[in-house]
Amino acid sequence: MSTIELKNILIKQIVEINDFSFLEAIKTILETKVDNKVYTLSSEQIGVIEESEREIKDGNVFTNDQINQEFTEWLNEK
Numbered sequence: 001m002s003t004i005e006l007k008n009i010l011i012k013q014i015v016e017i018n019d020f021s022f023l024e025a026i027k028t029i030l031e032t033k034v035d036n037k038v039y040t041l042s043s044e045q046i047g048v049i050e051e052s053e054r055e056i057k058d059g060n061v062f063t064n065d066q067i068n069q070e071f072t073e074w075l076n077e078k
Contacts, residue, residue, distance in 0.1 A: 017023055041049070055061065062070075 014023070014026065017026075
């Protein structure tokens with residue numbers, strides 16, 4: 001059975017349900033899987049993202065291995 005076939009079966013079954021509470025429960029389940037939220041960033045957040053993109057473009061980045069090595073050296077100094 002394909003995803004489309006399963007969706008069609010579910011739609012047909014839902015159309016036949018008249019139990020309001022049950023339909024509300026289905027709606028709640030569906031809302032947890034469908035994320036239609038639009039996130040609006042503040043000008044400060046946009047600025048931080050733009051600065052990060054510039055740093056990446058300029059090569060001002062470290063690999064995970066470099067950070068781990070630096071962290072290990074820092075811990076060994078203590």
